[in-house]
Amino acid sequence: MAHRPRQCSIADALSIVGERWSLLTLREVFLGVRRFDRIARNTGASRDILAARLSKLVESGLLEKKQYETHPPRYEYVPTETGQALHAVLLSLMDWGDRYITRTDPPTVWAHDCGATLRPVMVCEHCREPLRPAELTVVRVDQPNPE
Amino acid sequence: MAHRPRQCSIADALSIVGERWSLLTLREVFLGVRRFDRIARNTGASRDILAARLSKLVESGLLEKKQYETHPPRYEYVPTETGQALHAVLLSLMDWGDRYITRTDPPTVWAHDCGATLRPVMVCEHCREPLRPAELTVVRVDQPNPE
DNA sequence: AATGGTAAGTTGGAAAATCCAACTTACTGG
DNA sequence: CCAGTAAGTTGGATTTTCCAACTTACCATT
Numbered sequence: 001m002a003h004r005p006r007q008c009s010i011a012d013a014l015s016i017v018g019e020r021w022s023l024l025t026l027r028e029v030f031l032g033v034r035r036f037d038r039i040a041r042n043t044g045a046s047r048d049i050l051a052a053r054l055s056k057l058v059e060s061g062l063l064e065k066k067q068y069e070t071h072p073p074r075y076e077y078v079p080t081e082t083g084q085a086l087h088a089v090l091l092s093l094m095d096w097g098d099r100y101i102t103r104t105d106p107p108t109v110w111a112h113d114c115g116a117t118l119r120p121v122m123v124c125e126h127c128r129e130p131l132r133p134a135e136l137t138v139v140r141v142d143q144p145n146p147e
Numbered sequence: 148m149a150h151r152p153r154q155c156s157i158a159d160a161l162s163i164v165g166e167r168w169s170l171l172t173l174r175e176v177f178l179g180v181r182r183f184d185r186i187a188r189n190t191g192a193s194r195d196i197l198a199a200r201l202s203k204l205v206e207s208g209l210l211e212k213k214q215y216e217t218h219p220p221r222y223e224y225v226p227t228e229t230g231q232a233l234h235a236v237l238l239s240l241m242d243w244g245d246r247y248i249t250r251t252d253p254p255t256v257w258a259h260d261c262g263a264t265l266r267p268v269m270v271c272e273h274c275r276e277p278l279r280p281a282e283l284t285v286v287r288v289d290q291p292n293p294e
Numbered sequence: 295a296a297t298g299g300t301a302a303g304t305t306g307g308a309a310a311a312t313c314c315a316a317c318t319t320a321c322t323g324g
Numbered sequence: 325c326c327a328g329t330a331a332g333t334t335g336g337a338t339t340t341t342c343c344a345a346c347t348t349a350c351c352a353t354t
Contacts (some may be wrong), residue, residue: 009244
């Protein structure tokens, strides 16, 4: 009866960063590449789509457009706090790719300030144990189709 | 000169789960919804696209098709180990959405077996400290455009 | 002074992906 | 016998994406 999709923060998040090239654009920004041409070449996105994605990321508050040159006006895209918080998402995606998809050695390696090569792990904030899918239970979820 | 995009596990991961509906499909599977019609309704994906996505997820080794009825043949989609490992990605995306996008109370709440309401946190495996973007440095990365 | 390169887009038209409603097959329950 | 459920498939319309070329304006070189 209720043909409404499930309400959920994953869907909300994807409505902002779920389109093609958005996450790769943010990857470049996190790697320090913050100008249009370079982002276009490093991702492979076509210029028109990249322009649209960057505008959306700015409108959505993930990036800020900083002018670094007037005449002609040129901008670079720097992450806001909201944008920076997405770094964790990209790291978990990278980790999954490293482990299960990419055959070779991890192409990208980060170091943590503690001195170690970064291995990102998701833990429960309360007990600090690494999350295992089998140890999770749904407590509350929107149920679009009751019957 | 080199017009090759950057080689990276995030791109590899997105080549499998980056298309529209793939991650929402996996969300449903993790919530225990494993049959075609329900997934279609709960996500809002059109049936033809959903069929294509499910096939791809099966081919890519994230889901397995289990027959639960012959005559007519009916299947359900259950996550493999590779698929289950993506739960962490969805949780980090959910957490980001909860914090920065969704205005209301978190629509979906998970509990951890330790008894606490789940708050997923990304930590450095070595020192166990929560990751802060400012404390990360790139050690190695594919550089598509040298000059 | 003219030429080529860099930079950040924008434009128009072709190609690909997605959407949508209707159809199919084969059971089950009333 | 009819309606409902389930897992898709099909054809055609709509929307996105792709691609190459164009624009504006500066700087470095010849």
